[in-house]
Amino acid sequence: MKLKSFDVIVIGAGVAGAAVAREMTKYALSVAVLEKNAEVACEVTKGTHAIVHAGLSVNPLTPLKNRGELMGAAMMGQLCADLDVKYQRIGKLLVAFDETQVAQLKALMQSAKRLGLMDIELIEDRSRLLEMEPNLNPDVIAALHTPNTGIVSPWGLVYGLLENAQDNGASVFVECAVTGIRWDAEAQRFLLDTRQGPFSAKYVVNAAGPFSDKVAAMVGDTSFQISLTRQEKVIFDKNYQGAVRHVVRMLNNMGAPGDFICPTVYGDLMAGVEVKPTDDFDACHTTQPGIEEHVLRSSARLIPTIPASAVIRPFSGVLNQCAGTGEFVIRSAPQLPRFLNFVLGGSGLTACYAMAQYLSLEVFPTVADAADLKTRGDFNPCRKDMPHVHDLEPEELAELIARDPRYGHVICRCETVTEGEIVEAIRRGARSVDGVKFRTRAGMGRCQGGFCGPRVIAILSRELQIPPEAVTKKGPGSYMVTALRDDHSVKGEAEHV
Numbered sequence: 001m002k003l004k005s006f007d008v009i010v011i012g013a014g015v016a017g018a019a020v021a022r023e024m025t026k027y028a029l030s031v032a033v034l035e036k037n038a039e040v041a042c043e044v045t046k047g048t049h050a051i052v053h054a055g056l057s058v059n060p061l062t063p064l065k066n067r068g069e070l071m072g073a074a075m076m077g078q079l080c081a082d083l084d085v086k087y088q089r090i091g092k093l094l095v096a097f098d099e100t101q102v103a104q105l106k107a108l109m110q111s112a113k114r115l116g117l118m119d120i121e122l123i124e125d126r127s128r129l130l131e132m133e134p135n136l137n138p139d140v141i142a143a144l145h146t147p148n149t150g151i152v153s154p155w156g157l158v159y160g161l162l163e164n165a166q167d168n169g170a171s172v173f174v175e176c177a178v179t180g181i182r183w184d185a186e187a188q189r190f191l192l193d194t195r196q197g198p199f200s201a202k203y204v205v206n207a208a209g210p211f212s213d214k215v216a217a218m219v220g221d222t223s224f225q226i227s228l229t230r231q232e233k234v235i236f237d238k239n240y241q242g243a244v245r246h247v248v249r250m251l252n253n254m255g256a257p258g259d260f261i262c263p264t265v266y267g268d269l270m271a272g273v274e275v276k277p278t279d280d281f282d283a284c285h286t287t288q289p290g291i292e293e294h295v296l297r298s299s300a301r302l303i304p305t306i307p308a309s310a311v312i313r314p315f316s317g318v319l320n321q322c323a324g325t326g327e328f329v330i331r332s333a334p335q336l337p338r339f340l341n342f343v344l345g346g347s348g349l350t351a352c353y354a355m356a357q358y359l360s361l362e363v364f365p366t367v368a369d370a371a372d373l374k375t376r377g378d379f380n381p382c383r384k385d386m387p388h389v390h391d392l393e394p395e396e397l398a399e400l401i402a403r404d405p406r407y408g409h410v411i412c413r414c415e416t417v418t419e420g421e422i423v424e425a426i427r428r429g430a431r432s433v434d435g436v437k438f439r440t441r442a443g444m445g446r447c448q449g450g451f452c453g454p455r456v457i458a459i460l461s462r463e464l465q466i467p468p469e470a471v472t473k474k475g476p477g478s479y480m481v482t483a484l485r486d487d488h489s490v491k492g493e494a495e496h497v
């Protein structure tokens, strides 16, 4: 296969790789992102709690992570406005149930202030707390309030960053696992072996998340190791929309922020979290004790009015951190200055943009040729999201349907997702049922795709011009249709909005 050459290759299309790719398009350089999966944002970033942390958990041993949290929280609102990504600054209440915990909150507040988080308040007035969060357990006696805590759509952020990077000239390759990397000293370039043939680049950014230590080892960099934890949580039905206004969190038995319940930007509620170390990245299962005896018990302690019967989906995510302190690794490989590791960890979603700027503005200039630091005059920071019928005013919807009647055909009843949105999601890069689901929310509601799943498969089959049996949940190997009806269809009739 023909060699594909770029100035900068970013390995991995999670939130870290997407943020870096967009920053690098601000230079007059050609940029490519190589992702091993069929869909972007499908690994660690998919399983996040989606909280934009304000900087309360800062730690003197992790200066980059602290900076990422503090600056990231401050920058997220503008970034999401530019990229048309769902974000809400809702604040966090870290609560105390007794005087020992109040003392722990005071200690946390002091250390956070010392490391730069000034917008923080200890509230000991119980009636004020209940006014702020009416369904809060009345046994709560105090809370640390960080108004700058927010919630964001994690995959929405990746789509926004990557589409904007593409608008600014970047190329994105999916199903393109990097399997080997070599430095050609004579040509002064890296040669990358991938599932789509060879690539070459002057600079490589390793944003492979949980696999970043393995990717670094391809060039002989064994200076860091990744450790993993599996974290279980649940989503509650949208019927409880509005029942929780803040990120409400309790202290764990070490006096640090622990279990939580919070709204999501889509109007449902999320609660977690049972944390267990693992060495298996694919261990994305949940356990009955984890959910029933831990997650649901904690959420009921924080907000007693939300019953366990309101759970529509338990799920888990696997978090990667650098073994040891959990500090981010944003530096060159030893002896190979142009191979840049960009490895985040806990709070990586919050920090991705601030740290991508740290890499592009502070680290990259120390290793790049002067000629490669020329910035583009025509960088466009803005991108427009696809239409979401559920969010439109009636007049906007009528106008959209007049332009394209497919926006009047509801496919997913739970989340009111139309055929027009699914077709647009495919046009923007969705290649599987999960790609459609995360871009549109088809299948994310109460029935979890039971009703709309076959219809989504039929539309993917039609638009991609592949047989239904070839449609996958999330890429090769995850086939969903094992047999067709006599008329060879998987379709159902759509209904009008």
Ligand SMILES: Cc1cc2nc3c(=O)[nH]c(=O)nc-3n(C[C@H](O)[C@H](O)[C@H](O)COP(=O)(O)OP(=O)(O)OC[C@H]3O[C@@H](n4cnc5c(N)ncnc54)[C@H](O)[C@@H]3O)c2cc1C
Pocket (backbone or CB within 6 Å): 011, 012, 013, 014, 015, 016, 017, 034, 035, 036, 037, 040, 041, 042, 043, 044, 045, 046, 047, 048, 049, 050, 051, 052, 053, 176, 177, 178, 179, 207, 208, 209, 210, 211, 212, 215, 231, 316, 317, 318, 319, 320, 343, 344, 345, 346, 347, 348, 349, 350, 351
């Ligand atoms: C349960 C959980 C809760 C979290 N909660 C929060 C939170 O509330 N707030 C917060 O700020 N942060 C949170 N985080 C952390 C944050 O989500 C992560 O730091 C961030 O998503 C990591 O993004 P990433 O791009 O580094 O990794 P990933 O999203 O895993 O992306 C790495 C990508 O690299 C690709 N890749 C790997 N190897 C190769 C290869 N050889 N070739 C090509 N591609 C490759 C992978 O397929 C993947 O798509 C949480 C994480 C978890 C798991």
